[in-house]
Amino acid sequence: MTLAEENYLKAIYHLEQQFKKGVSTNALAEEMKTKASSATDMIKKLAEKNMLTHIPYQGATLSDAGRDYAVKVIRRHRLWEVFLVEKLNFSWDEVHEVAEHLEHINSDKLVNELDAFLGFPTYDPHGDPIPDKEGNFTYIEKIVLAKAEVGITYKCIGVDDTSSKFLKYLDSNNIGLGTIIKILYKEPFDNSIKLGLGKVEIVVSQSVAKNLYLKKV
Amino acid sequence: MTLAEENYLKAIYHLEQQFKKGVSTNALAEEMKTKASSATDMIKKLAEKNMLTHIPYQGATLSDAGRDYAVKVIRRHRLWEVFLVEKLNFSWDEVHEVAEHLEHINSDKLVNELDAFLGFPTYDPHGDPIPDKEGNFTYIEKIVLAKAEVGITYKCIGVDDTSSKFLKYLDSNNIGLGTIIKILYKEPFDNSIKLGLGKVEIVVSQSVAKNLYLKKV
DNA sequence: ATTATAATTTAGGCAAATCTAAAAATATGT
DNA sequence: ACATATTTTTAGATTTGCCTAAATTATAAT
Numbered sequence: 001m002t003l004a005e006e007n008y009l010k011a012i013y014h015l016e017q018q019f020k021k022g023v024s025t026n027a028l029a030e031e032m033k034t035k036a037s038s039a040t041d042m043i044k045k046l047a048e049k050n051m052l053t054h055i056p057y058q059g060a061t062l063s064d065a066g067r068d069y070a071v072k073v074i075r076r077h078r079l080w081e082v083f084l085v086e087k088l089n090f091s092w093d094e095v096h097e098v099a100e101h102l103e104h105i106n107s108d109k110l111v112n113e114l115d116a117f118l119g120f121p122t123y124d125p126h127g128d129p130i131p132d133k134e135g136n137f138t139y140i141e142k143i144v145l146a147k148a149e150v151g152i153t154y155k156c157i158g159v160d161d162t163s164s165k166f167l168k169y170l171d172s173n174n175i176g177l178g179t180i181i182k183i184l185y186k187e188p189f190d191n192s193i194k195l196g197l198g199k200v201e202i203v204v205s206q207s208v209a210k211n212l213y214l215k216k217v
Numbered sequence: 218m219t220l221a222e223e224n225y226l227k228a229i230y231h232l233e234q235q236f237k238k239g240v241s242t243n244a245l246a247e248e249m250k251t252k253a254s255s256a257t258d259m260i261k262k263l264a265e266k267n268m269l270t271h272i273p274y275q276g277a278t279l280s281d282a283g284r285d286y287a288v289k290v291i292r293r294h295r296l297w298e299v300f301l302v303e304k305l306n307f308s309w310d311e312v313h314e315v316a317e318h319l320e321h322i323n324s325d326k327l328v329n330e331l332d333a334f335l336g337f338p339t340y341d342p343h344g345d346p347i348p349d350k351e352g353n354f355t356y357i358e359k360i361v362l363a364k365a366e367v368g369i370t371y372k373c374i375g376v377d378d379t380s381s382k383f384l385k386y387l388d389s390n391n392i393g394l395g396t397i398i399k400i401l402y403k404e405p406f407d408n409s410i411k412l413g414l415g416k417v418e419i420v421v422s423q424s425v426a427k428n429l430y431l432k433k434v
Numbered sequence: 435a436t437t438a439t440a441a442t443t444t445a446g447g448c449a450a451a452t453c454t455a456a457a458a459a460t461a462t463g464t
Numbered sequence: 465a466c467a468t469a470t471t472t473t474t475a476g477a478t479t480t481g482c483c484t485a486a487a488t489t490a491t492a493a494t
Contacts, residue, residue: 004451025472038452040473045450057459057472088330098324105318113305221481242442255482257443262480274442274489 022059093167127158154214230287239276310384344375
């Protein structure tokens with residue numbers, strides 16, 4: 001598997017998870033920030049390698065081999081993110097780019113020793129689950145802040161948007177993984193939400209509310 | 218700089234150090250395990266990028282920028298080797314291949330934090346010096362075992378051949394970095410050498426003697 | 435000095451991954 | 465249902481890094 005192939009597999013996997021159906025050429029091209037013709041080419045190549053099945057003009061669906069491979073890359077990515085944050089003092093908005101490179105180093109010994117060195121972590125710094133050696137992981141049901149209920153207290157467990165901008169915004173408002181958040185008020189006019197963070201109260205916009213994941217505590 | 222460019226720069230740097238003169242196309246091709254025509258192509262490309270100067274049919278010589286870049290890649294390689302051996306339980310014959318990949322991840326933050334995390338090591342697991350942030354490193358004069366004197370006691374500080382075969386051979390004879398070695402006898406017939414390792418005496422062949430570096434203790 | 439040999443470069447081609455532009459297939463609106 | 469719009473695919477070009485084979489330049493030998 002080349003670097004490009006691995007990145008496409010990962011993108012297809014994410015789109016499959018997100019929309020629970022075959023991945024369209026356009027969606028894939030957009031995810032990969034490339035053109036539809038390039039996506040078509042790569043889909044063909046991955047189909048030949050039996051990583052996915054593809055019916056022209058319909059969607060692409062990962063095969064078991066393709067899904068396993070994608071999960072392997074995701075495992076590497078998330079383990080490296082933990083390493084960067086816990087051992088090398090990266091903040092959670094800095095890890096993504098470097099992890100994008102580290103995830104392509106294909107050595108079982110490297111990944112499994114790293115896993116052990118980190119103490120077999122189960123979640124990455126964005127709250128996403130880390131597959132184990134066999135590719136198993138448990139997905140925690142995430143509640144998006146936009147749909148949280150007034151009066152209930154939640155714990156922050158992840159983000160959707162992992163852009164530096166968004167993560168910096170969260171940092172500057174002292175919101176991170178594990179932060180306890182109480183929903184105080186939802187403003188119907190613009191869908192903004194007033195939160196309680198300990199003694200501090202802040203109001204966040206709808207776009208923030210759509211990108212922050214919580215679970216009940 | 219692409220991956221291929223970085224690898225060529227490193228190879229040119231090593232050949233320059235080794236032979237103290239301009240690097241020939243053939244030597245470079247051999248080092249890179251490729252063909253002379255490919256080496257010519259890459260030399261041209263690196264010359265255009267001002268990483269080296271090249272006079273056709275004569276040799277290539279790194280520019281300051283080229284040398285700085287090569288040293289940067291070597292720094293990354295050696296730091297990762299330390300990480301793999303000290304933190305991830307790699308043995309010194311296993312690190313090279315993985316470090317070849319890790320060395321191409323270009324993030325100053327990553328490398329400098331790794332350096333700090335490892336406690337600013339100055340030598341890698343093969344005894345080679347690790348350049349600091351500014352690219353400075355001190356080269357210890359290495360005495361090759363083949364030229365060591367009978368009756369003198371030395372410390373093992375490095376190897377030339379970093380192949381898995383050779384390193385495994387050393388391991389199986391309990392020779393590693395820091396091992397104290399006394400030269401007991403040099404056999405003129407086949408240039409083999411009898412060594413004292415603590416209470417144990419072993420005889421090593423000339424090919425071993427040419428690849429093991431020592432310093433006086 | 436001239437020829438033989440070795441080293442180097444050039445020429446032309448290939449595969450991967452991308453692009454633009456055009457063609458083909460599918461979906462949509464009235 | 466049929467024209468129009470959208471999506472997808474194909475065709476052809478480009479770049480990078482590599483190759484083989486041929487031509488060129490340098491070096492060595494007599």
